[in-house]
Amino acid sequence: MKYDVLQILGMALLVLGGQGAIRQLVDHDNAGLLGWLPGGFAVSITVYVVAAAIGATVAGWARGQAKAAGRRS
Secondary structure, three states: OHHHHHHHHHHHHHHHHHHHHHHHHHOOOOOHHHOOOOOHHHHHHHHHHHHHHHHHHHHHHHHHHHHHOOOOO
């Protein structure tokens, strides 16, 4: 159950980071959820990309752990 929750959270972070980064690349003035963050375009795009990378890593790790425990095929 723990790995299922971690996989869901990782995928949610991946989706939010990816969607935010794409939106930021298309419209530089629309920072979305990170509009409050100081530093402008460079900082917000970096945070979105890092969030997507962390999400992918967590989801992949959780899937691997669930597979090792025999919960995935």
